[in-house]
Amino acid sequence: MEQKQWGVYVHIPFCRQKCFYCDFPSFAGRERYMEEYVRALCQEIAVRGSSYARRWGNPATIYIGGGTPSALPAALMEQLLLAIGTVFRPADAQAEFTVECNPGTVDAAYLAMMRIHGANRLSFGVQSFDDGLLRRIGRIHDGQQAVQAVTMAKAAGFSNISIDLMYGLPGQTLAQLKASVGQALALEPAHISIYGLQLEEGTAFARMQEMGKLELPDDEAVEEMYDYMTEVLPAKGYERYEISNFARDGLASRHNLSYWQDVPYLGLGAAAHSYLEGQRWEAVAGIPDYIALIQAGRRPCEPEEPATRAIAMEEFAFLALRTAAGISRQQFQQKFGCSLDSVYQKAVQRLSAKGFLIDDGDAVRLTRLGMKYGNWAFEEFLLTEEE
Numbered sequence: 001m002e003q004k005q006w007g008v009y010v011h012i013p014f015c016r017q018k019c020f021y022c023d024f025p026s027f028a029g030r031e032r033y034m035e036e037y038v039r040a041l042c043q044e045i046a047v048r049g050s051s052y053a054r055r056w057g058n059p060a061t062i063y064i065g066g067g068t069p070s071a072l073p074a075a076l077m078e079q080l081l082l083a084i085g086t087v088f089r090p091a092d093a094q095a096e097f098t099v100e101c102n103p104g105t106v107d108a109a110y111l112a113m114m115r116i117h118g119a120n121r122l123s124f125g126v127q128s129f130d131d132g133l134l135r136r137i138g139r140i141h142d143g144q145q146a147v148q149a150v151t152m153a154k155a156a157g158f159s160n161i162s163i164d165l166m167y168g169l170p171g172q173t174l175a176q177l178k179a180s181v182g183q184a185l186a187l188e189p190a191h192i193s194i195y196g197l198q199l200e201e202g203t204a205f206a207r208m209q210e211m212g213k214l215e216l217p218d219d220e221a222v223e224e225m226y227d228y229m230t231e232v233l234p235a236k237g238y239e240r241y242e243i244s245n246f247a248r249d250g251l252a253s254r255h256n257l258s259y260w261q262d263v264p265y266l267g268l269g270a271a272a273h274s275y276l277e278g279q280r281w282e283a284v285a286g287i288p289d290y291i292a293l294i295q296a297g298r299r300p301c302e303p304e305e306p307a308t309r310a311i312a313m314e315e316f317a318f319l320a321l322r323t324a325a326g327i328s329r330q331q332f333q334q335k336f337g338c339s340l341d342s343v344y345q346k347a348v349q350r351l352s353a354k355g356f357l358i359d360d361g362d363a364v365r366l367t368r369l370g371m372k373y374g375n376w377a378f379e380e381f382l383l384t385e386e387e
């Protein structure tokens, strides 16, 4: 058997209510499907999961995301964790097994149960500790629940905890953001992710914006918030290893890094994406559709249109540029059989001249300025089909 570096993603498409900014594949009010969904998911884990585990050995990382995995009742979460534990064992001492949690959905017993069944990392969608702001963005928890959830998780034996924070929210001030960052730091998580609000089509916020009912901080205020976070977190010992992600003590998320580093992953569940043997796959998003396909013994996912060589190069460049390690010349050469400079020399020169890129000969990586204006930098890495 070939021992390969690979990851597993498991998607839970349920949420108690839909946050006003969210366009992820998740649904509120579909609790009636939970039991059947978990049964189908366990079947997919036993069939597709086992087949890859037999060929490639155990995955380096497992990530249960959503949606809100912790919206599953404890008995269903336990059933899922048992199914995962039956098929996949930790690949090594650093094997990472993350569960995304909403602070409003966990208690001490739930957290202890997940720890017993092998989860060793939790990612809490906190977003803010400000109750007014949390209500305004449609979150179901308050600041106190977030503090309690992280404290209980530590007591349950989780030392690797991540907190997500958002900036640029309606009505958010720099002072509020500073208070939330301060509260997050006081909880001493291993990892902090920061996300600027994006107005996505089909969300409640996008509709409010169309009706002129959404008051967002202006660009200058958002920039101040971004600058504050990207300065204060490294100063407090959180290394910025990716545009939006900071970790202390080397506890960068191995799973997320694998997405940016071209490592294969198997996605299980509705709407899950996979990247296997150079091919991307996407599962059906509808919960009943997914259940029906699994019950009929059919594969719930279809291969995406294969990427052209130019698109594959762009994707590789974009993903690698997000990380502090940047684009490795050696990896580019290995993957595409040609040098990075034969394709991107001009882009690298132009962006280096603007102070957006550092080129150390082995790799090219974004500077702090480059990360701030990442979208402009990425545009330079777009190719025409002839390139």
Ligand code: SF4
Pocket: 014, 015, 017, 018, 019, 022, 023, 024, 026, 066, 067, 068, 102, 125
């Ligand atoms: S909890 Fe997460 S996945 Fe669910 S609606 Fe809110 S942001 Fe989206």
